[in-house]
Amino acid sequence: MPKVLISDKMDPKAAQIFRERGVEVDEITGKTPDELKAIIGEYDGLAIRSSTKVTKEILEAATNLKVVGRAGIGVDNVDIPAASAKGVVVMNTPFGNSITTAEHAIALMFALARDLPEADRSTQAGKWEKNRFMGIEVTAKTLGLIGAGNIGSIVADRALGLKMKVVAFDPFLTEERAVELGVQKVTLDELLARADFITLHTPLTDQTRNILSAENLAKTKKGVRIINCARGGLIDEAALKEGLDSGHIGGAALDVFVTEPAKESPLFNTPNFISTPHLGASTTEAQVNVAIQVAEQMADYLVSGGVTNALNMPSLTAEEAPKLKPYMGLAEKLGSLVGQLAHGAIDRVSVHMEGAAAELNPKPLTSAVLKGFLGTQTDTVNMVNAPVLARERGMEVREIRTEREGDYHTLLRVSVRTADGERSVVGTLFGDSAPRLVELFGIKVEADLTGAMLYVVNEDAPGFIGRLGTTLGEAGVNIGTFHLGRRQAGGEAVLLLSVDEPVTAELLAKVKALPGVKTAMGLRF
Structure with a gap:
């Protein structure tokens, strides 16, 4: 029976699904890296969220590990190259929290447009500063999507429903898909120049790291409002603060930070800045969905060989x-x-x-x-x-x-x-x-x-098969099956024989010494 470790807090339905599928499961959370290394060798699968760091050292200790399942999208906490080299499949659940994250981005966009957090604090302090908080409408504004994948496409759909114009920068977005989504495909520079709101929905890679750099932030439209519910590191946070302080950037809302948990940040207490503690996937529905999906995917792989949403192996449904x-x-x-x-x-x-x-x-x-x-x-x-x-x-x-x-x-x-x-x-x-x-x-x-085989290339001539059979018989080698092919009569012939025992160097020497033999090799399957 395959055995899985759930090392981060996860909805109980995950463990239930594993057991229903015939997979033994342990729920042991909060382990230190050294404690995890000490026990990981017992498990065929490791189900995680964002807390567990699957490092090269952990993988080296995971002598039986076959699959790591991330209940969520981001896999920054998994060393995928090391997992691939080790032969461990890495899966995520890219669809389980897509709607939740998209809705959070829309919520932050509204919060920026109407300065809701600051207005709330002011009102509860008894100030009633009605004239201080002059917001803007989102209707007819241009939303710039950086990344138009699963989550970005949902954000586009919601924004179009709000009567916004949507432009998108995504190297993988085709013109046909852009038309289907109802967005305009543009270059990054075009997006920066046109967007009233910019929201990021792309993974963190070498190509996307600091995609909103100081240089690119300077190219944005004055008063732009920026939302990031994707990954920390997509925005140069120091440059973002400078833009907010100067007034060039009208507002920013971050759900993710370069360093998390973000207990301290130069952005904190900056005017027109809103922050949330990585809540993009934090809804009851999303937590249940990703837990169910990761359990189903891992169980499929361990029980039947099905591969779904793998990041380092071709997908193969059950x-x-x-x-x-x-x-x-x-x-x-x-x-x-x-x-x-x-x-x-x-x-x-x-x-x-x-x-x-x-x-x-x-x-x-x-x-x-x-x-x-x-x-x-x-x-x-x-x-x-x-x-x-x-x-x-x-x-x-x-x-x-x-x-x-x-x-x-x-x-x-x-x-x-x-x-x-x-x-x-x-x-x-x-x-x-x-x-x-x-x-x-x-x-x-x-x-x-199948099994041990003898491969021989020889000149097609009378008597050769008899001489070969005699040689094998004298060596005490029993032939299981005998297969013969040739290009033409009297030309080059090929023999493939299955034998009961591996072909030894001594036997090969005797076969190679037979008249007409060009090549002889032992094979193993």
Whole structure:
């Protein structure tokens, strides 16, 4: 039974779902890093919120860990490169708190427009300063979205309902999607110059860090009001304070800060500044939603192999997993075969899916090929870190899909490029479940790839098979299956034999000594 640790406070429904799905779960919160390191080795899964820091050191101690699930969007507290190298899937729940965060951004926009917090404090102090608080309408104002993904698109929808104009800067936003959302796609400089309100909805990356820098804040429209409910670090906080103090920036509302918890900040007590303690996802509905989602996603992965909302592995639904499983087995074996047989430096791997295989999710198949291929070089490779290891080795990975059917209903071709040229192996599924090799380096051959095997390339000549059989018999090696292919009569032939025991160096020497043998290798699947 898989075992999961919930290390941050989470709605009780998460633990309930784990147990209903057949996953053992412990709820142990508030542990220090050293305390977490001491126990993490017991668990297959780790469910977290924002408090637990999944560092490289924690991951090194997590000897059985397979998945980390973040109940929420941001994964700044997870070392994703280290998790990928370790072969640990990292998931988040990008949709569970989207509405809640979007609504918080809209609420802060209204608070800025009408100076609600300060008006509340003044009124409760008995001042009744009606003429002091002259707000603005949001109707007909221009809202600038930096980031138009899940949350940004909801904010756009709400803003359009308020009769605002919406412009958006997002490198991944297509013109078609912009039209669908009802927003105008613009450059960042255009947005800064036009927006009356700016709201940020983008992750914190090297590209987005300080996207509202001192230089960019200076480009904004005088009196602009800025809202950030995304991640701390998107705004240069010192430059923001200068803009507020000078009056160039009309107001700012931050739910997130560079350092959290933000017990101190130069922005505190600055005029026209509103702050909340990272409340974007803090509604009852959102807390329940993300807890349910992370439990369902992690349970799917641990029980059935389904991968949803993973940040370092192709998604694979629980429904897809059973259908893809035999294909992934075939892909891994083909990758392993070409990895064992191809010689020299390999700078490109191509995965060609034909017929029924072309209709499948290609990413898991490619990862399986890379796992099989790289597994011939290292014993620490898996579906998660295989693409990472391939990139580290400078390998180009190609995916090609052809829907037409050839001689087979479904086909998977794996090719590698070496200094000697392109080498490829081809396989199919018999009965939609049994992996079968059907072509090896251009030679037609049908073979099961299983257990220990002997691979021989020889001159096609009478008597060779008998001599090989005699050699194996004298060595006490029993043949399980025998597969033969050749380019043409009297030309080059290929033999693949499954044997009951691993092929020894001594046996290989005897086979290589036979007349007509060009190559002999032991294989393992």
